[in-house]
Amino acid sequence: xxxxxxxxxxxxxxxxxxxxxxxxxxxxxxxxxxxxxxxxxxxxxxxxxxxxxxxxxxxxxxxxxxxxxxxxxxxxxxxxxxxxxxxxxxxxxxxxxxxxxxxxxxxxxxxxxxxxxxxxxxxxxxxxxxxxxxxxxxxxxxxxxxxxxxxxxxxxxxxxxxxxxxxxxxxxxxxxxxxxxxxxxxxxxxxxxxxxxxxxxxxxxxxxxxxxxxxxxxxxxxxxxxxxxxxxxxxxxxxxxxxxxxxxxxxxxxxxxxxxxxxxxxxxxxxxxxxxxxxxxxxxxxxxxxxxxxxxxxxxxxxxxxxxxxxxxxxxxxxxxxxxxxxxxxxxxxxx
Amino acid sequence: xxxxxxxxxxxxxxxxxxxxxxxxxxxxxxxxxxxxxxxxxxxxxxxxxxxxxxxxxxxxxxxxxxxxxxxxxxxxxxxxxxxxxxxxxxxxxxxxxxxxxxxxxxxxxxxxxxxxxxxxxxxxxxxxxxxxxxxxxxxxxxxxxxxxxxxxxxxxxxxxxxxxxxxxxxxxxxxxxxxxxxxxxxxxxxxxxxxxxxxxxxxxxxxxxxxxxxxxxxxxxxxxxxxxxxxxxxxxxxxxxxxxxxxxxxxxx
Numbered sequence: 303x304x305x306x307x308x309x310x311x312x313x314x315x316x317x318x319x320x321x322x323x324x325x326x327x328x329x330x331x332x333x334x335x336x337x338x339x340x341x342x343x344x345x346x347x348x349x350x351x352x353x354x355x356x357x358x359x360x361x362x363x364x365x366x367x368x369x370x371x372x373x374x375x376x377x378x379x380x381x382x383x384x385x386x387x388x389x390x391x392x393x394x395x396x397x398x399x400x401x402x403x404x405x406x407x408x409x410x411x412x413x414x415x416x417x418x419x420x421x422x423x424x425x426x427x428x429x430x431x432x433x434x435x436x437x438x439x440x441x442x443x444x445x446x447x448x449x450x451x452x453x454x455x456x457x458x459x460x461x462x463x464x465x466x467x468x469x470x471x472x473x474x475x476x477x478x479x480x481x482x483x484x485x486x487x488x489x490x491x492x493x494x495x496x497x498x499x500x501x502x503x504x505x506x507x508x509x510x511x512x513x514x515x516x517x518x519x520x521x522x523x524x525x526x527x528x529x530x531x532x533x534x535x536x537x538x539x540x541x542x543x544x545x546x547x548x549x550x551x552x553x554x555x556x557x558x559x560x561x562x563x564x565x566x567x568x569x570x571x572x573x574x575x576x577x578x579x580x581x582x583x584x585x586x587x588x589x590x591x592x593x594x595x596x597x598x599x600x601x602x603x604x605x606x607x608x609x610x611x612x613x614x615x616x617x618x619x620x621x622x623x624x625x626x627x628x629x630x631x632x633x634x635x636x637x638x
Numbered sequence: 639x640x641x642x643x644x645x646x647x648x649x650x651x652x653x654x655x656x657x658x659x660x661x662x663x664x665x666x667x668x669x670x671x672x673x674x675x676x677x678x679x680x681x682x683x684x685x686x687x688x689x690x691x692x693x694x695x696x697x698x699x700x701x702x703x704x705x706x707x708x709x710x711x712x713x714x715x716x717x718x719x720x721x722x723x724x725x726x727x728x729x730x731x732x733x734x735x736x737x738x739x740x741x742x743x744x745x746x747x748x749x750x751x752x753x754x755x756x757x758x759x760x761x762x763x764x765x766x767x768x769x770x771x772x773x774x775x776x777x778x779x780x781x782x783x784x785x786x787x788x789x790x791x792x793x794x795x796x797x798x799x800x801x802x803x804x805x806x807x808x809x810x811x812x813x814x815x816x817x818x819x820x821x822x823x824x825x826x827x828x829x830x831x832x833x834x835x836x837x838x839x840x841x842x843x844x845x846x847x848x849x850x851x852x853x854x855x856x857x858x859x860x861x862x863x864x865x866x867x868x869x870x871x872x873x874x875x876x877x878x879x880x881x882x883x884x885x886x887x888x889x890x891x
Contacts, residue, residue: 390730390731516741519737519740519741520741520742521730522729522730522733522737522738522741523728523729523738523741523742524724524727524728524729524730525728526691526694526696526714526722526724526728527722527723527724527728527729527742529696529714529715530694530695530696530714530715530720530721530722531715531741531742531743532714532715534714572732576734576737577730577732577733577734577737578737578740578741
């Protein structure tokens with residue numbers, strides 16, 4: 303009955319928040335400077351200035367990175383959740399729709415022209431994502447405004463933008479190394495101005511989408527019945543695609559294109575909790591933040607001369623998970 | 639003329655016409671009374687679904703659709719007046735049955751009063767239901783909504799006989815409470831059990847609009863429309879039409 307819905311969604315979100323809390327503490331206490339441990343961090347948080355200034359600086363760096371990871375995870379998870387919701391496609395995520403590739407191309411172009419300041423990169427990523435989104439939206443609308451037409455447009459434009467990025471990176475000579483790392487996602491170069499901008503953008507997108515949760519929940523009824531109940535399908539398709547694009551741009555501008563988060567997080571939320579838009583997106587956002595923090599902590603633990611990019615680590619988690627989902631859904635109408 | 643509309647409140651289609659791809663429906667005029675069940679029959683591709691979708695405000699059309707004398711908006715749902723249950727369930731495969739009721743605001747207690755086993759279905763995802771169960775759930779959702787006009791496309795397909803009987807009884811009961819119900823279907827044998835009026839469509843054109851008692855006199859029109867021979871069984875409750883294996887009129891049977 304209906305009251306069984308509340309515990310399920312509360313349980314799922316509580317589990318997600320617990321995992322996120324644990325990973326946040328790990329992210330705050332794990333790093334190259336072993337002396338700044340969980341104990342040091344908690345002492346600083348509770349007693350204030352009782353720790354050496356150098357430790358405080360390290361704590362602030364880790365805090366920046368932790369918040370950046372949570373923001374990136376939240377943004378990509380939101381995008382994946384919204385795109386999967388409206389397209390009813392289990393593979394829908396910011397990558398499939400070319401948005402991440404557009405943001406990446408923006409940044410690579412900026413680097414290619416020698417503009418490497420945080421704000422230049424941020425602006426370039428946003429413009430690239432918006433350009434990709436505009437092309438995908440135009441292609442989708444021209445193709446009839448159906449879910450299929452958006453996906454075809456997204457895959458095509460994504461490949462094209464990725465190809466241009468690759469050509470530019472190969473042209474860049476000695477600067478190619480940094481660009482290549484960035485192309486697979488990293489939190490190592492985030493600064494506080496970028497972080498603040500991304501947090502504001504992602505929070506605004508989340509607030510707007512969640513304030514319309516009833517509108518989007520009606521999509522569960524199907525294209526025709528949801529229209530009858532006040533949610534015209536094609537309008538919702540466009541709205542959620544644009545909101546996802548803006549969130550993805552905010553994440554990519556800061557950390558590069560991070561793969562698999564937008565694909566995997568919605569599935570964890572879907573299989574454990576509600577499918578009503580509000581609860582589903584809230585739970586996905588928390589799982590997405592956890593996934594990025596997990597990848598980032600792992601990147602720091604593995605260490606080495608160069609930190610591993612986030613997508614590389616996410617792939618090791620994401621690929622087995624996607625295969626698991628495929629096996630679970632084998633033969634069902636949802637896997638098409 | 640508005641006075642006449644007020645006397646028998648209902649849905650009035652005045653010269654409606656629609657194009658969907660290469661298919662053309664109408665121009666057609668129809669008056670459907672509240673408290674009655676109108677059944678639209680006709681061969682595949684005859685325009686039954688298009689007519690329902692037009693009534694639901696889901697496709698652009700010419701002409702006017704009035705309810706109780708006043709024009710209705712040509713928007714999906716016609717301003718909260720119409721509910722529609724499509725032939726094939728379109729619900730998200732991961733949505734739980736209870737969530738479908740919740741997002742549409744359908745009354746669970748009303749659905750439960752007609753189908754007490756509903757509670758067992760509420761926590762299940764639609765992808766876990768059989769075709770018949772999925773169909774029944776979608777029908778109950780529409781039936782349990784508060785909208786005055788209920789449009790049902792193929793409500794009896796996939797249902798077993800006990801659930802067909804349940805739906806028949808529930809729809810009669812809903813009509814008795816004043817709801818305007820329109821059904822598109824192929825089960826000619828159920829006509830006399832459910833229909834107050836029967837509309838026959840072929841190639842987007844209305845061939846007749848009759849009451850079940852007039853079926854006997856229109857048998858030839860129905861046979862010609864379907865290009866099939868029908869057997870009839872006279873019962874106290876009316877004529878029952880069945881496909882006859884003898885052959886197609888004009889064929890070699």
